[in-house]
Amino acid sequence: MGIKVAIAGVGNCASALIQGVEYYRDAERDETIPGVMHVYFGDYHIRDVEFVAAFEVNKHKIGRDLSEAIWAPPNNCAKFADVPLTGVTVQPAPIMDGVAPHMYESFQADKTTKPVDIAEALRMAEADMLINYLPVGSAKATDMYAEACLDAGCALVNCIPEFIASKPGWAQRFTDAGLPVAGDDIKSQVGATILHRVVAKLFYDRGVVLDSTYQLNIGGNTDFENMTVENRLKTKRVSKTEAVQSLIPYKVPTRIGPSDYVPFLGDHKVCYIRINSHSFGNLPITLDAKLVVNDSPNSAGVVIDAVRATKIALDRGISGPLLGISSYSFKHPPKQVPDDEARRWVEDFIQGKVER
DSSP states (O other), rough: EEEEEEEEOOOOHHHHHHHHHHTTOOOOOTOOTTTTTTTETEEEEEGGGHHHHEEBBTTTTSBHHHHHHHHSOOOOOOOOSSOOOOBBOEEEOOTSSSOGGGGGHHHHOSSSSOOOOOHHHHHHHOOEEEEEEEOTOOHHHHHHHHHHHHHHHEEEEOOOOSSSSTSSHHHHHHHHOOEEEEOOOOOOOOOTHHHHHHHHHHHHHTTTTEEEEEEEEEEOOHHHHTTGGGGGSSSHHHHHHHHHHHTSSSOOOOOEEEEEOOGGGGTHHHHHEEEEEGGGGEEEEEEEEEEEHHHHHHHHHHHHHHHHHHHHHHHHHHOOOOOOHHHHBBBBBBSSOOHHHHHHHHHHTTTTTOOO
């Protein structure tokens, strides 16, 4: 009863997810363990995830077993599990816009190796779903992988801010193909966006008027290096900004997004949040918060649930955007709702009380 998963982009996020499947392999159903919202998601345990294919452009990763490729440069995710050989060889992928001009050296992109046919590779691997872990700004490459999923009869979990699940045209195509899609732009378990949403909603619910807010993030992994060029993160700013603004029914001046690349931070991310507001008697309240996380592992516990929700949808013959898991686990879902409501949707979906 495995869940056959293919991965596009064997970077830090893939490393955290692959390590996590091994790390939690023996977790007990009723055990309280750090980093996991559901040991079992429906009938599926974390160990039921099986990686069957992987695609990359980095010459140090192509041709290697997936368990080895996750440690190849420039990956710098913290090591928290020993991963045995998977038997999955990383295959060469089309570069397209997945590598920005300023990232060729960092990504060690291989222009000479002929890429595989992604749809055919997904069919050969009998993948249930593809996780899109491409760099931010990979619009054309994301469209290509979405097209390949449709051709191969494979679901999609879109973890980056290039819009598929939340774009009506793509959503309809997955619906018509009888395939589920979850996305877009994965949240972290306790990350900058979820913290910002919770605090902003708290202020609003308590009758405080928000005057302005910002969220500034710095980090040292290739995600932040990639986003040093503004045109790579246009959709990222949209995704993160809408995630916060959608909870407040009036316009609030907002600035959210990566602000600097600091190489010596490695895979750590530092977030600064400020909310300026006015309360009783029109007197000011100012909140300043700082959050420091291991960036890539912080999203893996969310992806592990998104994967299992997508598998349940496949089992039940559900197609199109998965509203519950998308609203709870992604910054730019097809429908934005408060996080407590989205969580209820997810629990109801697990129990079969709602379709999607």
